[in-house]
Amino acid sequence: MKYGITAATGHFGQAAFKSLSKLVPASDIVALARNVDKAKDFFPAGTEVRPADYTKPDQLAESFNGIDKLLFVSSQPGPGMPRDEQHHNVVNAAKQAGVQFVAYTSFPDADHAQSFLAADHKKTEQWLKESGVNHAFLRNNWYLQNDLATIQMALKTGNFPYSAEDGKVGWTREENYAAGAAKVLTLADPKEVYEFGGKPISYPQLIDFLTDGTGQEIAPVPLTDDVYKQELLKAGLDEQTVGFVIGVQDLIKAGELDVPSNDLNDVLDGNLEALPEGIAKLLK
Numbered sequence: 001m002k003y004g005i006t007a008a009t010g011h012f013g014q015a016a017f018k019s020l021s022k023l024v025p026a027s028d029i030v031a032l033a034r035n036v037d038k039a040k041d042f043f044p045a046g047t048e049v050r051p052a053d054y055t056k057p058d059q060l061a062e063s064f065n066g067i068d069k070l071l072f073v074s075s076q077p078g079p080g081m082p083r084d085e086q087h088h089n090v091v092n093a094a095k096q097a098g099v100q101f102v103a104y105t106s107f108p109d110a111d112h113a114q115s116f117l118a119a120d121h122k123k124t125e126q127w128l129k130e131s132g133v134n135h136a137f138l139r140n141n142w143y144l145q146n147d148l149a150t151i152q153m154a155l156k157t158g159n160f161p162y163s164a165e166d167g168k169v170g171w172t173r174e175e176n177y178a179a180g181a182a183k184v185l186t187l188a189d190p191k192e193v194y195e196f197g198g199k200p201i202s203y204p205q206l207i208d209f210l211t212d213g214t215g216q217e218i219a220p221v222p223l224t225d226d227v228y229k230q231e232l233l234k235a236g237l238d239e240q241t242v243g244f245v246i247g248v249q250d251l252i253k254a255g256e257l258d259v260p261s262n263d264l265n266d267v268l269d270g271n272l273e274a275l276p277e278g279i280a281k282l283l284k
């Protein structure tokens, strides 16, 4: 059985490789990377690395040859080829190469999600369904790492600003989603949809965990979007980044990440890391 991991040079890809190599022989795993030279620095000597740039359909199909199970890590929105087009290339190449199973990192409750981040994931899920290739949707909730900069700032200033009101998020560290993804690749009879995440909690609850874990008093500072935006601009963030941060606060406020599920804990045999432990690891 050959396993392939796309975007293998990213944090998710590297963590998935580590987790998967504890479950299957590392020699059965192919690291698929846009930049093969960069990938060679990240994986143990002897790891098979193949080129896999989402913007290059022929290269993808060739590199997916002989892969039985593929972990397809979603790309990033940005300049160049639109992300949905990149994803379409990956799905088509997997089909063309005869990949038997694709596990795709998607967005929480993608069937109903309305957020600006969900559209590409909804399309990709649909293309995978239409492809006829067996698949699982790993609908990952929020990486705890996404809030690291705010957490670090709050530890310095004693204030934790947010504008998501009481919106809840299923935070857990990225490595835990990657461990879940690796496990799903090894299952004989995976489900079609996994809603992966920790127990959804609000920012005030996250801040309580932070205070308990660090012994430092941190005050929740609920702001309106407008005031938060001005604070971020004053702190030196550029307009585009600020727009993204506020967009995320809004999708949290709208409940898009409030998707309770035991799927990740179940896939990890009841061993999903507790949030206080995750926070401690993040701050190490």
Ligand SMILES: NC(=O)c1ccc[n+]([C@@H]2O[C@H](COP(=O)([O-])OP(=O)(O)OC[C@H]3O[C@@H](n4cnc5c(N)ncnc54)[C@H](OP(=O)(O)O)[C@@H]3O)[C@@H](O)[C@H]2O)c1
Pocket: 007, 008, 009, 010, 011, 012, 013, 033, 034, 035, 038, 052, 053, 054, 055, 073, 074, 075, 076, 086, 105, 140, 141, 142, 143, 146, 174
């Ligand atoms: N749920 C969440 O909270 C959350 C948060 C952030 C991101 N995400 C999603 O999770 C994915 C993985 O996150 P991450 O932490 O691993 O991100 P990351 O560390 O920034 O890595 C991104 C990876 O995508 C690769 N990539 C970018 N464009 C590509 C292309 N055209 N073809 C092939 N590979 C390409 C990069 O390759 P290079 O090394 O060559 O640049 C890198 O390996 C993201 O791409 C995003 O879709 C989810």
